[in-house]
Structure formats: C-alpha cells, structure tokens
Amino acid sequence: MAVDAEIDRTYVSRLERGLENPTVAVLERLAKALGSNIEELFKVPRAGEAAPEPLRGGRHPKKYRK
Numbered sequence: 001m002a003v004d005a006e007i008d009r010t011y012v013s014r015l016e017r018g019l020e021n022p023t024v025a026v027l028e029r030l031a032k033a034l035g036s037n038i039e040e041l042f043k044v045p046r047a048g049e050a051a052p053e054p055l056r057g058g059r060h061p062k063k064y065r066k
Helices: 009-016 026-033 038-042
Strands: none
Touching: 026 038
16 A cells, blocks of 8 residues: 555554554545545444445555556
C-alpha cells in the first residue's frame, strides 16, 4: 500500500501504530491506493452492522495495482 500511495513504508507503519497523524493529502493518497475515497476511511458501522474485514497482508497482485 505504501508503494501504491507513494508514501514511505515506515511512515505507513507509524500511522498503523498510531504514532503519526496523517494530513488530508496523505489520507487521499491512501484512499486512492485502496481504490476507495477518503470518506470511506471515516465510515463507522451502524449499530448491528458488521465491521469491515481487515485487508490481507502483502502486496496486491499486479492486475489490481494502477
């Protein structure tokens, strides 16, 4: 994901661990790399609705990368 978002992988790791606060520009890059939009990053499941499945680890196959 870091490569696809053109963000340093150590920075992404720090984001995942809550050690950094991303800017809106970084959130936009991450959303684009995930094939989503920035609003989806803030979506909270409704009461009784299942939480989204976590992303699988590792890189996506080339056919899914842009």
